[in-house]
Amino acid sequence: MNFFQILSDIEKVDPEVYERLDSRRQVFKHMSGVGQKLTAAALPLFVGAVFNKAYAQTNAGLAVQDVLNFALKLEYLEMYFYQQRTALTGISATNMTALQTIATDEANHVTFLKSAIGAISGAVVFADPTVAAYDFSGGKGTGTGPFADWRTNPATYLALAQSFEDTGVRAYKGAAPLASVMANKTVLTAALNIHSVEARHASHIRSMRRAGVNSSTPSQGVPVAPYGAQPKSWISGTDNGGAAPTYTAPIYGAGNNTGTAVYGNGTGSGVGTATGVGVTFPAEDNVTQGGVPLSTSTSANFANFPTASFSEAFDEGLDVGTVSAIARTFVVTGNTMFG
Amino acid sequence: MSTNLIPGSQPVADLDRPLYAPIKRRSFFMYAGATAGATALVLAGCSKNDSTPGMVNVGTGDAGVLNYAYALEQLEAGFYTMVRSGAYYTGLGSGSAEKLILDDLYYHEVIHRDFLKAAITAAGATPIQALTPNFSSINFGDRLSVLNTAKAFEDLGVAAYNGAGQYITNPGYLFIAGKIVSVEARHAAIIRDLTAENSFVGSDIFSSNSMEASKTPSTVAATANMYLADGSKIDVSSIM
Numbered sequence A: 001m002n003f004f005q006i007l008s009d010i011e012k013v014d015p016e017v018y019e020r021l022d023s024r025r026q027v028f029k030h031m032s033g034v035g036q037k038l039t040a041a042a043l044p045l046f047v048g049a050v051f052n053k054a055y056a057q058t059n060a061g062l063a064v065q066d067v068l069n070f071a072l073k074l075e076y077l078e079m080y081f082y083q084q085r086t087a088l089t090g091i092s093a094t095n096m097t098a099l100q101t102i103a104t105d106e107a108n109h110v111t112f113l114k115s116a117i118g119a120i121s122g123a124v125v126f127a128d129p130t131v132a133a134y135d136f137s138g139g140k141g142t143g144t145g146p147f148a149d150w151r152t153n154p155a156t157y158l159a160l161a162q163s164f165e166d167t168g169v170r171a172y173k174g175a176a177p178l179a180s181v182m183a184n185k186t187v188l189t190a191a192l193n194i195h196s197v198e199a200r201h202a203s204h205i206r207s208m209r210r211a212g213v214n215s216s217t218p219s220q221g222v223p224v225a226p227y228g229a230q231p232k233s234w235i236s237g238t239d240n241g242g243a244a245p246t247y248t249a250p251i252y253g254a255g256n257n258t259g260t261a262v263y264g265n266g267t268g269s270g271v272g273t274a275t276g277v278g279v280t281f282p283a284e285d286n287v288t289q290g291g292v293p294l295s296t297s298t299s300a301n302f303a304n305f306p307t308a309s310f311s312e313a314f315d316e317g318l319d320v321g322t323v324s325a326i327a328r329t330f331v332v333t334g335n336t337m338f339g
Numbered sequence B: 001m002s003t004n005l006i007p008g009s010q011p012v013a014d015l016d017r018p019l020y021a022p023i024k025r026r027s028f029f030m031y032a033g034a035t036a037g038a039t040a041l042v043l044a045g046c047s048k049n050d051s052t053p054g055m056v057n058v059g060t061g062d063a064g065v066l067n068y069a070y071a072l073e074q075l076e077a078g079f080y081t082m083v084r085s086g087a088y089y090t091g092l093g094s095g096s097a098e099k100l101i102l103d104d105l106y107y108h109e110v111i112h113r114d115f116l117k118a119a120i121t122a123a124g125a126t127p128i129q130a131l132t133p134n135f136s137s138i139n140f141g142d143r144l145s146v147l148n149t150a151k152a153f154e155d156l157g158v159a160a161y162n163g164a165g166q167y168i169t170n171p172g173y174l175f176i177a178g179k180i181v182s183v184e185a186r187h188a189a190i191i192r193d194l195t196a197e198n199s200f201v202g203s204d205i206f207s208s209n210s211m212e213a214s215k216t217p218s219t220v221a222a223t224a225n226m227y228l229a230d231g232s233k234i235d236v237s238s239i240m
Helices: A003-010 A017-021 A024-034 A043-050 A064-083 A093-118 A154-175 A179-183 A185-211 A245-252 A307-312 A320-328 B022-032 B034-043 B061-083 B097-122 B143-167 B171-195 B217-227
Strands: A255-257 A279-281
Touching (some): A064 A093, A064 A154, A064 A179, A064 A320, A093 A154, A154 A185, A154 A245, A179 B171, A185 B143, A255 A320, A307 B097, B061 B097, B061 B217, B097 B171, B143 B171, B143 B217
Antiparallel strands (some): A255 A279
16 A cells, blocks of 8 residues: 555545435436446335435535544544553463554554545644543543453453444444545545454454453353353344443444534534434344345345344444444543544 | 465466456466366356356446455355365364354355345346355365465455445445455454464554555455356456
């Protein structure tokens, strides 16, 4: 990947993409031109099945830098979390090495996003909130929240790590179909290239929890239902609410953006807030994809498959409002980066 | 990238070149082996969209990308189906970590495959034919042969979906691809960990800034076609 080419490409805008995406009629027209096999009779059904609200996140005015700044906020949260791994005790050297690897990745993602946003004409890069902005105990600055022993207890630490990684995967996935992101293929591809790395992190953190924090063979753990404490490397149903259901259940639940979400840098200076009303996402236990039910009515091959496998095979997206609410738990009182 | 993803398989020069170029036809027949020849004769010309005789053209536009994904999921599902009848898998203890992982991967990939076929049909497009794999280079009795091939397929799948996202025009399809690719990335991470602890990410799958390297459809197809029989090799040249 040529970094300078990326910076150059980011400034380019495909002038026709908004027109192609902004009305059902034009999508209809466009698709019929693309697919010789799309018959006129089939199209209305196809449009109805695929274009629900979750897909049609065409927020006018939501610029690509707003989306990237939101991603940057999440990467800062992860970066400062992994930076503070050093006081953990009772964790294997193998697992500490993995945390160091992930810490490096998150710092690299911060570096990339800052550069990418900075290359967009007129964009304001979200300022480094510094480590002081976070309280990973969930205590809003008291340090005595529900995860108070996060600095030293690897079980608590990895529970938080899984929660952050799974949230990140859902957040990037939810952002990819945004019109401004799809219109900029360089940004879209970069977002996908971070998204899959976050998914790899999530998988590995889950493996570490499954095998035990002090294991030197994290790949060899056996999952235990309902997967809250010893999860699979993928999300099974809603994982019974995740690592700490009282606090983490929204990470695996449905997303329904009903209010104003803080996409931008939070200062209101050109890249501030945008409204995402009406954007909905199903929970992680969803078993209907694109209008196609994942059941034997779709394929006889599914007959003897475990029920959970159908939800496991697909991850889900999440809206910025829900992601913000999850992240807000871990910033100090008075900091408004997540609203 | 390495042009030879599987240790022990035969080297191929110029994998980035389209396989339908005359110079490559010779080498892909070399791979396909004698047994696949008869299949190729039967299947040649079956796809009305074929732009290259004997190859399966995935088509153009969003339907082309979906059929491209369907082809790759067919390959993965076919692979894990074979794994489950091989001596490595059948020798695993019931309830062992590796057996549970391989079972889940089999379920997930078959679900992806059959879902995509149904989704393509629901979109009013025509799914490509059922592809015939050629896994003759894989020793299904050997743990590392199986796991290294799984690693190659899962990493390839992630790079393929990441690289194809930019060709999708319908946000609904892009969203579906996103839902699948992160599960493939979860697969890739645990399979890589099985081959070597803590190899869930690595410089071999990164481009720069800890971002995963994408692969173009033509690069992916060149690798995928090493595991597809004559008559089932895919032509992705119409996607972009």
